[in-house]
Amino acid sequence: MGKEQGVKRLSKRTLVEAFFILLIIPLTIFWGLTVLDDRKYYFISMLIIFYTMLPFFMVFEGRKPKARELMVIAVLVAIAVAGRWAFFMLPQFKPVVAIVIIAGVCLGAESGFLVGAMSGFVSNFLFGQGPWTPWQMFSFGIIGFLAGILFKKGLLKKNGWIYLYLCVFGGLSTLLIYGPLMNTQSMLAATGQFTLELLIIYCLSGLPFDLIHAFATVFFLLILSKPMIEKIERVKIKYGLIE
Amino acid sequence: MVDCFEKYHPVVNFVYFFAVIIFAMFFLHPVYMALSLSGACIYSIMLNGKKALKFNLVYMLPSMLVLACVNPLFNHEGMTILFYLKDGNPFTLESIIYGIVSATMIINVIIWFSCHNQIMSSDKIMYLFGKVIPASSLIFSMVLRFVPLYKARIKTISNAQKCIGNDVSQGNVLRRARNGLKILSIMVTWSLESSIETADSMKARGYGLKGRTAFSIYKMTLKDKVVIGLLAILIALVAMGACSGLIYVNYFPRIQFTPVTVWSSFVFISYFLLCYMPIFLNIYDEIMWRISGQNV
Numbered sequence: 001m002g003k004e005q006g007v008k009r010l011s012k013r014t015l016v017e018a019f020f021i022l023l024i025i026p027l028t029i030f031w032g033l034t035v036l037d038d039r040k041y042y043f044i045s046m047l048i049i050f051y052t053m054l055p056f057f058m059v060f061e062g063r064k065p066k067a068r069e070l071m072v073i074a075v076l077v078a079i080a081v082a083g084r085w086a087f088f089m090l091p092q093f094k095p096v097v098a099i100v101i102i103a104g105v106c107l108g109a110e111s112g113f114l115v116g117a118m119s120g121f122v123s124n125f126l127f128g129q130g131p132w133t134p135w136q137m138f139s140f141g142i143i144g145f146l147a148g149i150l151f152k153k154g155l156l157k158k159n160g161w162i163y164l165y166l167c168v169f170g171g172l173s174t175l176l177i178y179g180p181l182m183n184t185q186s187m188l189a190a191t192g193q194f195t196l197e198l199l200i201i202y203c204l205s206g207l208p209f210d211l212i213h214a215f216a217t218v219f220f221l222l223i224l225s226k227p228m229i230e231k232i233e234r235v236k237i238k239y240g241l242i243e
Numbered sequence: 244m245v246d247c248f249e250k251y252h253p254v255v256n257f258v259y260f261f262a263v264i265i266f267a268m269f270f271l272h273p274v275y276m277a278l279s280l281s282g283a284c285i286y287s288i289m290l291n292g293k294k295a296l297k298f299n300l301v302y303m304l305p306s307m308l309v310l311a312c313v314n315p316l317f318n319h320e321g322m323t324i325l326f327y328l329k330d331g332n333p334f335t336l337e338s339i340i341y342g343i344v345s346a347t348m349i350i351n352v353i354i355w356f357s358c359h360n361q362i363m364s365s366d367k368i369m370y371l372f373g374k375v376i377p378a379s380s381l382i383f384s385m386v387l388r389f390v391p392l393y394k395a396r397i398k399t400i401s402n403a404q405k406c407i408g409n410d411v412s413q414g415n416v417l418r419r420a421r422n423g424l425k426i427l428s429i430m431v432t433w434s435l436e437s438s439i440e441t442a443d444s445m446k447a448r449g450y451g452l453k454g455r456t457a458f459s460i461y462k463m464t465l466k467d468k469v470v471i472g473l474l475a476i477l478i479a480l481v482a483m484g485a486c487s488g489l490i491y492v493n494y495f496p497r498i499q500f501t502p503v504t505v506w507s508s509f510v511f512i513s514y515f516l517l518c519y520m521p522i523f524l525n526i527y528d529e530i531m532w533r534i535s536g537q538n539v
Contacts, residue, residue, distance in 0.1 A: 042349075043268050057379055065378050067442035067450050074382045075438045078389030079431065085390070118379070122386045125365055130356045131268075131349075189349045190310045191317070191342075198317055227428055235435045 016055040024051055042131070042188045049134045053141065056113050068241060072232075073111055073118070076103045080119035083220075085126050092213040096123070097174050098220035099228075100144040101166060106232040109148025116140030135185040139178045146173060166225050170217040179203070179210030246290055246362070247528040248521035252467040253367035255474065260359045262478045263518060267351045271344050272490045272500075275514055280347060282518030283354040289525065290361045299354060307346045314342025320495040341494045358521075370459050393430060400426050400433075470524070477517040484510030 025048055032044040076099060083095035096119050104112025120137035124130070147169065180203055187202040188194065235241065248256070267279050287295040316328070321337025328334055365387050373380045404410045404426060411423045449455060484490055489507045493499040501507065516523070 040269065043265075057376060061376050061378050064451065067445045068439055070378060070381055071385065071438040071442040071445075072435065074385035074389060075434050077382060078386045078393060079434070081386060082390050082393050114379075114382070118382055118386065122383060125360075125387075128357070129360055131352055191314055191345060193318065193345075195317065223424065227424075228431065231428075231432055231435060235439065238436075239439045 016058060017052075020051045020055060041194050045184075045188055046131065046134055049138045053117060053134070053138055056110065056117070056141070056145075060110065060114060068239065069111070072107065072235070072241070073103075073114055076107075076115045077118045077122060080115065081123040081126070084119070084123045088127075092209045093216040094213065095216065095220040095224065096120075096140060097143055097178065097213070097217040098170060098224055100140050101147040101170050101173070101217075101221065102225055102228045102232070104144035104147030105151045105166070106229055106236070107148070109145045109152065112144030112146075112148040113141040114144075116142070116144035131189060132182070132185055135181060139181045143173045143177055146177075163221070163225050167218045167221045170221045171214045174214040174217045175210055178213065179206060182206070183210075246521075247525050249362050251470060252461055252463050253363075253370050254463070255467055255470050256362050256367060257371055258471065258474055258478075259520065260355065260363065262474070264352060264355050264359070266481060266485075266514070266517075267355055268348065269485065270490050270514075271348060271494070272492045273344065274511070275490055276344065276347050276351060278511075278515050279518045280351045280354070282522065283351055283358060285519075286521050287354050287358050287361075289522065290358055295357065298357065303350045303354065307343075307350045310346035310349070311339070311343040314345065315339045318342070322496045337494055337496065337498060340498065344494070367461075370461055373457050389434070393434060396430050396433060397426060400429050474517075474520070477513045477520075480513040481510060481517060484513070 028044060028047050028051070032040055080096045080099040083099060087093055087095065096116075100112060100116040100119060103115035107115070117137040117140060120140045121133060124133050124136070147166075150169065183202045183206045184199065186206070187198055191198060248259075263279070263283075267276075267283075270276060270279070284295075284299055287299065291298075315334055315338040318338040318341065319332045319335065321333075321335030321341075323336035324333040325336055325339075326334050365383070369380055369384050372383075401410055404422065405413070408414075409422045409425065411419050411426065413419070414422065481490075484507065489501055489504075489510050491501060
């Protein structure tokens with residue numbers, strides 16, 4: 001029954017997501033091209049980021065999650081936020097991505113997305129909200145989501161090697177997902193235009209920071225993933241959280 | 244200084260900042276940008292005093308200049324060619340101006356956000372979204388409570404560990420690091436287990452059942468309704484002006500403004516009132532306070 005529900009849930013989210021991707025996003029882009037005269041990349045891109053996050057939250061709210069599930073998610077978000085806050089003096093050296101990946105692996109793709117998005121949102125109450133918040137929420141979220149999917153599909157197999165796989169996945173996803181997305185954000189914010197040439201320049205100039213961030217993710221996954229995953233699995237078994 | 248705009252209903256605050264920030268992203272008309280930017284700067288200084296002034300001058304002004312310089316290097320549209328770059332691309336006046344304009348836009352948004360961060364406290368966000376997205380709002384409020392709680396827990400654990408010589412301040416570097424990790428590990432286990440207990444006690448008290456209400460200290464008064472009405476009128480006027488193309492400026496290939504008419508000056512005044520609204524409300528509040536003081 002649990003599996004059936006899972007399939008149903010996935011298909012519902014896929015439907016909502018498809019509706020947004022196939023209809024609303026092209027309409028928004030079209031509106032941007034015609035009415036706004038193709039000069040408001042920043043605003044349009046923010047709208048698109050917002051649309052892609054919406055289905056996750058809608059489905060999450062729609063299935064009325066249990067208190068226990070909410071609390072475990074809240075604990076992981078709080079650890080991520082506290083971690084980002086504890087390392088505030090080291091630029092980019094943050095454990096957030098590592099904790100989001102662990103959440104995705106232990107609690108599933110959907111919760112992984114939520115932990116990521118909420119960590120980005122709440123931690124910006126300490127670091128300052130801005131037009132970059134939706135981008136950060138999406139970047140963290142999608143990494144958690146991918147970690148959950150890859151783990152379920154068996155690409156990150158649960159054997160002795162999983163921690164190594166996780167480190168590789170963490171480093172790559174930080175470097176190839178979080179970095180480019182945030183570089184696109186700063187490019188659009190700074191220049192208001194979108195060209196490949198500019199994007200390459202922004203990615204190159206952001207590369208040192210992205211490398212530090214990727215290194216930090218690998219480092220934190222190396223020391224945190226084994227104990228954290230064990231702890232969460234233990235709590236899942238002890239309190240019967242597995243459906 | 245005590246800010247009076249903060250004391251309005253969260254809906255008022257939210258609608259105001261939503262509108263002002265969206266408009267700030269949209270309008271690339273220099274006059275409208277100057278209005279919005281001056282309003283944002285004055286209000287941020289009213290809210291944060293010297294800190295805001297320093298932030299605006301030390302961080303915002305230089306980053307604006309840098310951003311303004313980047314644009315003409317990559318954007319070669321425009322009719323007025325000043326000179327040619329080494330790679331043969333033209334360096335145009337229009338692209339310099341467009342660079343300054345788009346840099347001002349982002350600075351403007353950031354300064355508005357700095358005001359927003361001061362006014363929209365987390366409890367207001369909770370109040371606004373608690374009904375629409377209850378589960379996510381609950382996570383949000385729990386996280387806000389957990390962060391200081393975890394800090395206190397780490398302190399407790401570290402004190403206990405100190406008694407048996409396992410604190411981060413004891414031993415050599417390697418041992419200290421291991422002790423630190425151990426303290427973190429204890430904290431995570433403690434938090435995960437206690438969170439399940441919290442969840443169970445929430446369930447026992449009827450979390451998620453029908454007919455439960457949420458506590459809130461916000462009440463929509465007449466003052467709030469008046470301000471919301473005013474806001475709605477101003478936003479509608481500005482949006483109508485924007486839709487009819489009054490705030491549009493063409494930058495490429497040549498800078499073209501729309502001509503000034505009676506209607507466009509009306510839109511201009513509306514936008515001015517909108518951007519300066521919290522400032523005017525504060526001044527009004529101050530005057531009323533003084534008058535009431537004289538009567539006593």
